[in-house]
Amino acid sequence: MIIKIAETNKEINDAFYIRKTVFVKEQHVPLSIEMDDYDNEAIHFIGYLNDVPILAGRLRFVNDYGKLERICVLKEHRGKSFGKHVIQKMESTVKRHGYDKAVLNAQEHAIDFYKKLGYHVISKSFIDAGIPHVTMEKHIA
Template structure:
């Protein structure tokens, strides 16, 4: 498996396709909500399995000193293969490479245990985003 920063137009197209399949088609997030103003400036990640794009995410850096991990998704057919974990580790590596030492994400509550196993701690109460229950989680790197 290969995880890398998506820079080429074909890679970015694959990122958006994966996100659409997971968030829009599978989770019924409105398309206009899934793609937002941060996509133009975020660092996008893509994961490949046997040269096929299978997972994606984006990373932003916030004024309060966090690397904010967002839009983390793995195609349904590829789940359970530790792809999400590898994607997270690559993003955390990029956060440290940019001299940031804190990571933050808004986790869907059904995925909370996954993030806790990677060292993230819940720092908020439950809230809705696009009609889906979430919690904010933080990890010091």
């Protein structure tokens, strides 16, 4: 498994492909919501297994924290710790940019996954793209 910051057009397009597969096709999020203007300013992450893209995420810096967004792993590769590894890569990038806090909006079914990685809930439940979410944060040492 190689997880990296997407730098080439191919890598960025691979990240978009993963996001469209998971969020648009699988979870029925409208494409107009999934792909937004923040994609132009974000740092995109892509993960490859045997040169095949299997996971993606994006990172933006907002106020005093890194905002982890659009984290997804193809269905057939879930449950193998790949999600944990992309989160760690994103957190190290947050730290490298001088921030010590990461924030994300987690789908409610993923709350326990993020809790195991040190995140805690800081909001009430809300609906985003038709899916229940909560905001979670973590202070990065």
